[in-house]
Amino acid sequence: MSADARTVTVKLLDKEYTISCPDGAEAELLASADYLNQKMLDIRHSGKIIGLERIAVMAALNMSHELIKSREEQRQAVEVNLRRLGQKIDQSLARNNTSKANENSSSS
Template identity: 85%
Template sequence: MSQDARTVTVKLLDKEYTISCPDGAEAELLASADYLDAKMREIKTSGKIVGLERIAVMAALNMSHELIKNREQSRQSVEMQLRRLGHKIDQSLERADQPENPPENLS
């Protein structure tokens, strides 16, 4: 372990694990462990899955699914915003191309 790493003890389903993490990232690791512990407890409470390893795998799969879903929603949101901006730019360019005072009809 390098000198800029720390060890942090986290608790998942009442079992302690000592994890190495970069110095300064302890709070993020603890928050991640708390989130994982909560997800694992939800699965354990459902009673459908038994065994620490199976519960951990199921929690990891559920969290991965959430992450992928959130990424897709973020991507779609960015695409929508870009389309709106593109539309506004097109409208502005169209207005800029039109003369402010059209010539009068001389007939």
């Protein structure tokens, strides 16, 4: 373990694990462990999957799916916002061009 790392004990399904993490990242690790533990508890309480390893794998798959889905939703939101911004720019340029055309015809 490096000098700028800490050890943190987390509890997953009533089992304790000592994890090394960068100094200052303890809160993030604990929050991540709490989230994982809740996902694992949900799976265990469903009664469909038995065994710590299988529950952990299913929780990891579910969380990976959530992450991928969230990334896709964010990508789509960015695309929508970019399209709206492009439309606003086009409208502004069109108004500006119309104003310039009117100024040029008035000054002639």
